[in-house]
Every structure is written in C-alpha cells, then in structure tokens.
Amino acid sequence: MLFNSFVFFLVFLPLSLVGYFVLSKYSIKASIIFLLAASVYFYGYWSLAYLPLLLGSIAVNYGLGCWIKHFKDSGFEAGSKYALILGLFLNLGALVFFKYFDFLLVNVGTLLGQAWLPVGIVLPIGISFFTFTQIAYLVDCQAGKVSEYRAENYGLFVTYFPHLIAGPIIHHKDMMPQFADPAAHVFSKGRITLGLLIFTVGLFKKVVLADGVAVFVGPVFDVHHASLTMAEAWVGALAYTFQLYFDFSGYCDMAYGLSYMFGVVLPVNFNSPYKARSIIDFWRRWHITLSSFLKDYLYVPLGGNRSGRTRRYLNLFITMLLGGLWHGANWTFIVWGALHGVYLIINHAFRRLFRGDVVGRERSQGSSALMVVSGACLTFLSVVLAWVFFRASSVAVAMDVLKAMSQGTYVLQPGNLAGLNRIMNLESGILWVLACACIAFLMPNVDDLLVRGKHLGIERRLQTTVGATWFGFASVIILLLLAITETRGVSEFLYFNF
C-alpha cells in the first residue's frame, strides 16, 4: 500500500487510527498488538509472498535478542557474542541472497569466463531497511543498551508501517519508550491535525515536485543517453537530483506526519541537504539515519579515526563503498559510493590542511561569503555528478551522460524538426529545475519550521477550533493531490527499490 493512494488515506489510515485510540482506552498492549497487525497487513497488501520472510526475520531476531540478553545476564559474554555473530550472519545472509545473489553470480561468472545467467530473485520490498533495523537491535542488545524485551513491542518496532518500507532506520532505544508511553495512546485532535499538516507537505513534495520534475529524467537516462546535447544532459541530471531529493524527503515527511498522529516521533532523515557547504556537511543532512547507522555500526567498528590518518581515510572509503552497495546490486552504486568516499577523503584532507572546515571557520572566524558560496556550489556540483551514476542503469550509460554534460554528444542538425525540444520539452524542463532549485535552496524545511520532537504547544493550539479549520483545509489539499497521483498512475517512491 502506498501513502499516496486513496485506499491508504481514506480506508487504512482512518481505520488504524480509530482502532488504535479506541483500544488504547482499554489496554495499551491491545492497541500495540492492533497497530502491529495493521502494519503487517500494510506490508502484506504490498507483497503477500514475502510476508513469511518478514515475520520469520522478526521471530529469529527477537529470539536472538532474548538469547543475547540471557547470556549477558548469566555472565556468559562469549555466548552473547556468538549469538550476535549468528544474528549478523543470518541477517546479512538473507540480505546478500535476496539482494546480491544474481549480481554476484553474474560477476563471478564473468571472472571465471562463464556466462552464468541471473536466476531472477525478486527483491522483497523493505528488506534493506528491516534488516538494518534489526542488525542495530542485535548490536545494541550485545552492548547492553536494550532493556525492553516485550514481543509485541519488538514486532511493532520492526513492522511499524510509517517506516517499514523505506525507513527512516530507527533505533530500538528511541522507539520502545514511545510505544510504551501512555501519553502517546491518548487521542488528541491537535496531534492528528499537526501530523496531517506534515503529511500534506510530504505529499506535495512527492506528487507535485518529485513526480513533476521526473518526466525530464527518463528521456535522458533511459532513451537518449547515447546522443544528448549538453543542455539535455544537464537538465536530465539536475532533474534527477531534485526528483530524488523531493521523492525521498517527501516520503520521510509523510512517514513523520503519519507517525506523529500515533504519538510516535520518528528520527530526522533530511535537513535541506542541497544547502550543504561541504561533502561532510552534506552527509550530515542527507539520509541521516543511514549515515548514522553506517557510522555507528561500520565506520566506528572498523576503527574510525582512532588508528591514524591513512587508516581513517581507508575506513571512510570502505564505509561509503558499502553504503553505496547497500542501495543496490549494481556497479553504478559501487561507483557512487566510491565517489563519495573520495569526496569525503578530499574534504577531510582539505579541512586538515586549512585547520577547520568551511562551516567551522565560518562559525569561529566569520569566513568569507565567497568561501561559503564556492564551497556550497562545489558540493552541489559533486553531488550532481555522483547522482548520474546513482540513476544510470549501468556505468556505461552514466559515462554517456557525463560525457554529454561535459561536451555534448549530439549537435542539432537542420533535419531536426523539433529544435531544442527534440527529446522532451527542454524549456519546460529548465523551468521545473529552476523552480525545484528555488524551493530546495531558499525555502525552510519542515524541520526548520517545527524543530523536531513533540510540539505540545502547537498541538494545544491545534486542539482548538483553529485546528479544525486547518484539518479541513489540509484534507481538501490532500484529496486533490491524491486525485492527481491516482489519475496520473500512482508512482512508487524511489527508495522502495533499495
């Protein structure tokens, strides 16, 4: 089920809210079990075939978590480590099998001179997210950071529908207290209205901005990549840059708003990343929960910055390479990750050379506007170039587009009847890209407007009749946006593919 569909908004969401809050009056445990069942239904509506995988994964990881706790409580530290290793093996094994088996098969075959064909394993939706969520849980269990072991709460923690399919990647320690908090189970008109308003912002980003600019991406990357004018290639690359941002951040806003209605605050995932002034700053703003996961569970265990500069750079590179691979089984993602690894190494080296990054220097000494602007422009340009690999179906296609961006690979000829609008309405594409750029660079994000966390003051204000007006207002806007997306053909979120 998609957030941007009538069936979700008019049927699933109201029934889930009513069931959750009615049951909460009698029993918090019952309401949690109800929300767990609703979330499982949400996933099953998508893909019944992979429901056993999800449920099996939850059961195994919950069991392993209890096992780790038991070993730790009985002072058998080594046992808890073995259980963790088993958990990592099972989780990563499932991920590798479903996500990378075909990729490995083909590439190993190529290395061995064998033409092995992919067996066609279909990626279960959300597997990357629920696997990472549970790996983090097991590691936290082993580190003694987990104190809550109720099965229904754990089940809800993994399946909770606002985050299940495409994140954000959540932490056990952040979510469990919220599920158990009695205040979260009390119905509040103000909270529902605020959640609905945030949901509206996300839906607008997805339906109007992301899907609107998306029409200028396909012709460049899928159809005409071999012969593009410079302008076409740049419009395609920039259009994808904004499509991906508005699509994913729109999804995250919608997930945040939905979760807020249930009294649960999800972690921040985006903070206007294209306003970043350096690549380091970019990774503090883009897909923040993944960056944090990679830092906490990969970069730091690899040694982080504790073993000298060279080792630190190597750790950074490995982390970004694997972060790229996490997005999908394709060399394009590996190149994308490697590029960002190199960017980060250069950025850190540059910082070291000049003793402080652009942001730090600005804060401490008041760096020049020129430095800030050039840092931001260079960062944005580097990110756009890397997105070309992220979007392209192969490295060869990405190279085609990059070559066209540098010098053009097609020159308009007298026989061209459509002129500039040869493969798409280029003027319209430029306007869309400019509009998206203005919004991404100049407007505040939901985070800036609200400051994350619980907004009890705003909730109280929206609890009054003012809230009713906003509720009615947002409902109409949402219905129109849903009518647009449904009649156009509902488009999935890009991160559902990862």
Added chain:
Amino acid sequence: MRFTVKLAWGVMLALGILEACFRVLPVNSGLRMVSTSAAEPYSRYLPRQPFVYSHGWALMNARQGVTNNLGFINAADFIQTPSQVLVIGDSFIESFMHNYAETVQGLLASALGMGVETVATSGNSLADSLQLLKTFAPLMRPSAVVIFVKTSDPSDLSEITAAPLQGHNGFAQEGQNVVLHHALYQESSLKQWVMKSALIRYVYYNLKFPEWLARALQFGKPMGRENDTSTVIDRAAQKQRFMRYYLAELNMLKQAYGLHITFLLDADRNALYPSVKNKTQALNLQDQADFSRFAVDSGFELLDMQPIFERHWSAHREQFDYLPADGHWNTVAHKLAADALLPRLKPIVNGGMAISQ
C-alpha cells in the same frame, strides 16, 4: 458543533483558494458539444467557441483557440465552394495542443495553397469517419480525402466491435447486415453549470477523474466470456466483417463523388523508442495487417507512417509524441505526415483557392 463548523470553514477556504489559483492558470476549459440527432449523427463543438486547452495535471501544452464555423478545431472556416482536400480524423488531427499551421492539415493547406477542410473530433472511430464522409463529401466536394487511422487505440481498429461513445458512431450487426449505429449525445444543463468552476474543470478535464473512477470501480469485476477461445474467434470474424463493410461503404462514396481516398496510418511509436518503460501499449498487429490488406484490395491508398518514423528516428532521434505523458502526435509527426502526403495529393488536386481560417 463549533468544531464541525470550523472544519467546514477550512474545507471552504481550501476550495476557495484552489478555485482562485486555477482561475489564473490555463485549466482546460472543455468545449460544449452540439447535441447529436438522427439528422446530425456526428460529434462537433459549438461553432465559434473560444477554448483553453491544457493536458494532464501539470497543464501541459497549454493553448488558446476558437472553433471554426462548423464547430471543429484546427480547421479552416468552411466556405460554400468545393474544397480540394478533406482531412478526417480524431484527436490526433484535431490536435488541440498545436496551432493550425503546425498540423497536417495546416501544413498541407500552406503547401498546396488551396482549400483543405478538416472534420475531426476527439474520440472519433472508423465508423465516425464513414459517417463524416457521408455528411461532408456532398457538401464540400473534395477531390482527395485523407482518413487518419490509429491502429492501437480503443476508438479505432482494436475495438472496432465496441459500443460507440456518446455522440459517436459504431458498427452493429442487425441480422445478416452490418449497420452504423449512433449513440446520441444530449448536453446536460447541470454539467454546463458546474463546469463554470475552474477547480471542477481541472478535476474533470485535466485529471479526467470520472474516467479514472469508472475504471477503478470496474476493477475486480469478473471478466465474463471475453477471453474464451470461441469468443476471441467470434470477435476476430466480427472485426473483419466490420472492416469489409466499412471499406465497401467508402467505395460507394468514392465512386459517387469521385473521391481519391488515402488512409493515413499511425505507427507503433512505442516500438521505436528503446525505453522498456514506454512499451505498455502493444500494437494489435493482426488488426493492422487485416485492415491494410482489405484496404489495398479495395483499391484504397495507404500511407503507413511506420517506415517514415523509423527512418527519422534512426537519423535524428526525435520523438513523435509527448509520451509517456501524452501519446498524441507532436509537431514532428505532423510535419513528417504532411511531407509524405504532399507528393501523393499534388497530382490529384488541381488549381487552388485561397481559404480563410
């Protein structure tokens, strides 16, 4: 109670703001159709009607225009003198998103320097083209007729056995005979009234929400016998009967009025583009092959755009439509079609006359 009133106020406020926004945007105005009757069994718009056209949710290809004195779009005004060429078609020829000079008929008029008339309305089928020729051949007395035929659209070959849309014609079997059947269109006064709202016009014309709703409500209904082998064979035979009837009727008109008729066949454009995502609408090749064979056997000329589009694609990599958003021909396709028609029409038409649009 106060909560409900305030909620209603919020709803009204949002509707008001949306209405105000859409009033300044080029929302599709729609066009009022003339009610059809047994005496006038074809669809057309009210004559001299101004309109705003835009396509889809993003108001793509926005354009303003006025219908001609007969109620057709992108058509020269009809004057009571014999024309040289009559172009008959559907929305591809009507071509809301283009100026007259960019359309097949406009380009032909400009190149031939003589009267080119157009009778084309959205949703027209093969049966409509027959009805239109029956009506306008005696009135316009053209030397040459160009009939546009889509091969992959529900209103043409692939659904030739389907019941006609309101205001349009279809073929029907009455005993042993095939006949033309017209579905009457009567304009609803309620529709006229509600379409004054720009927001409603946006939802109705740009989003085509009622069509989506109808499809959504049909989803999941049992398929019935449509896919039974016997039903498929029956339908194929029925299609062939209807095609033969159509061509026989056209032949009679051809002989009665001394017409030279050329079929302008659309191409399977999706097959040209390398994107897998675009290949959603498969062309019914059997229907196209049957129609082409019957048409040539009956002495009609065919202009198949497939090889022409293929050549242009391989040389210039230009699309011929607005896919994936809109499958209608763009100016490239119109120009190529006009260029291909010209050498065929020039020997037929002789002498020219100025025509006013």
